[in-house]
Amino acid sequence: MERIYVLDTTLRDGEQVPGAKLTGAEKLEIARQLAVLGVDVIEAGFPASSPGDFEAVRTISREIRGAGVTALARAVQSDIDAVWEAVRDAEQPQIHIVLGVSDIHLQGKFRRSREDILAMGVEAVRYAKKFTPYVQYSTEDAGRADLGYLTQTVTAVIEAGATVVNIPDTTGYCDPREFGRIILTIKNEVPNIDQAILSVHCHNDLGMATANTLAAIKNGARRIEATINGLGERAGNTALEEVVMALKVKADFYGAMTHIHTEEIARTSRLVSSLTGIWVQPNKAIVGSNAFAHSSGIHQDGVLKNRQTYEIIDPHSVGITESRIVLTARSGRHALRARLRDLGREVDDARLEQFHQQFLELADRKKEVYDEDLLSLLAEQERTHEERAYELLALKVSLGTNSIPRAVVTLRFPDRREETAEAQGSGPVDAAYSAIDQLVGKQARLLEFSLQSVTEGIDAQARVSVRIEIDNDVFIGRGIDSDIVLSGVKAYLDAWNRAAFRESNPTLVRA
Ligand SMILES: [Zn+2]
Known part of the structure; x- marks a missing residue:
């Protein structure tokens, strides 16, 4: 069996999702669970992007044992310095350099020639090697790059000392056969490829991230980059749980395996979903709430007689147990x-x-x-x-068939001051949201409001998720309560608190 290494980038690529901004404590909590899950490397952030992100990467590097820690740098010395300062205390500190390789990126983003960019990449790798033996080089937008230039780049950065070369399909453009061929070409035509680990990073714009990653493994890739629940830019990244379970279920076909403890998958998925505020679609493979539900009578009958009739994965193997x-x-x-x-x-x-x-x-x-x-x-x-800026002290709503819904909200502010406001609206939630806006002194635009029950029954808790826009920035908030109005208000305040947290930890640049 070939060993496949796993780099999890939930805390870097996954956290770039609008509104999914995590606090340092939340990132650490997820990192702990990723170590328990058994990932080989945690990509903890992009230290040059903000002081808050730098701190989070440093804390994770100091606390986490049992997994390597890496962080992202552009191919410039100041970014590499920031990564090294943030990861140097990790058990196995690594530096991840990313630089474009497609002509679209070279001309559109950098306005530089292929030769210039190649020299810049080589220089960055040499610089990073002064700090640590573990240097990863990512050829951004490799999926749309000229194959000759790509192999030339990979050869040169390995020569300069890169120990991992990562081939990203940054835009999610490739088809599995196409992507597999790129990997095979690198494997066959890069003379020093045996001196580095060949890695892939796929995006899901055409729904093919998992398929492309598996095709890459079939063609010689030995490391994958992925995120929990497939979080990530736009349509997201390769979902870690999907590739890991595909390799496990079809071990004969792939002849490859990871060291992931699959029974931790469900727990990790729930943790990431609850801390980022981004729910998993019910029909999502492996971790969706319906992934192991059999609804048709014929299927139920079959499963009761023998689970294997309609089930290729034992739910216990991914850590799913019945509600008890x-x-x-x-x-x-x-x-x-x-x-x-x-x-x-x-x-x-x-x-x-x-x-x-x-x-x-x-x-x-x-x-x-x-x-x-x-x-x-x-x-x-x-x-x-932590970071609780506004706290709900009291909420009172009145509504009825022939009256205008009203809400009275009392909040405690970060400076411990308490204030009350009253507002009316089209319903009790709307009225409460207006009262909160009045108290905060700013208006948020509600983009999305969704309500779900956590378990079954009339007394089940209601889980509300909102997406709001404040000053052109999007924030997600979640709230839970057995009262649906109260859970809606908690979700709204949670989003406001995240906005306040962002204000005190601004992001300077984005990768
Ligand atoms: Zn990415």
Whole structure:
């Protein structure tokens, strides 16, 4: 079996999704879970982009053991310096340099000749090698590049010391046969290719990221870059869980394997979704909520007789277990902590105390508390735990068939001041949002509002996700409560808090 290495770029490429901005603590939490999942390298960010991102990469490098840490640099010394300063304390620090290779990028972005760009790339690799033996070079937009120039570039950067050459289909343009051929050509025509690991990074603009990545493996790639839930720019990246499970389920066909602990996939997916605020579509392969649901009578009957009739993957192998009633209002702190531990989450005494209170409030309203409820509640507590700019102190709404809905909202501001505002609207949520805008002193434009129930039953918790636009920037917010108006208000405030967090941690540039 060929070993396939996995670089996870959820915290870099995935975090570039509009509104998915994570705090340093959230990034660290995801990095911890990625190490548990067993990824080989974590791409933790783009340190030159902002002081906040630099700090997050440094913290992850210092805390995470069991996985290498890398971060992105453009082919300029100041970016490489920033990466090295941020990753130097990692167990295996790596530097990732990216530079365009297609004529479209060379002319459109850099206005430089092929020779110039090649020299710039070689120089950047040589510079990075002074800091660490592990230097990765990515030929941006390789999917649309001239194949001759691409192989020439790969040869030159390996010569200069690159230990990983990564071939990105940056625009998601390639077809699997085409992309496989590019990889095969590099494998056959780059004379020093055995001195570096050949890696791929695919985007999903035509829905072919997973197929292209697998085609690359079939043709000799030995490392993949991917994200959890396929997060990433535009239509996203290759979904890590899809490639890993394809290799596992079709081991005979690919003759290749990763060292990913697949039973951690579902948990990692849920964590990323809850911290980024970006839900997974129900029919998403491997991690969608319907991925293992059999709805037609014929299928159900077959599965009951023998699971393999309609199921190629055992749900337990990706960490999916059935909803179970775990706790009630009579459950104490010990039971709560033990259950959280089973779910892979450790909480200290102070947080447990606070969490237990929230749990009791929930258990009072909702008799049966499921694992999903606990995880949602914990995610909400973690997200608002730090950087909480605005806090909801009170909400009162009135509505009826013949009256105009009104809302009275009391907020606590970062400077501990408390204020109340009243507004009316087309419904209670709309009225509450207007009151919040009044209090914050700015108007947000609501782009999207979606409501989902966490589990089944009339007393289930409602999960609301909103996307709002403030000063031409998009922010995602999530809220959860057994009251749908309250969960909508929490989601809205969460988005406002993310906007406030961004204001204090501006992003300077984007890769
Ligand atoms: Zn990308």
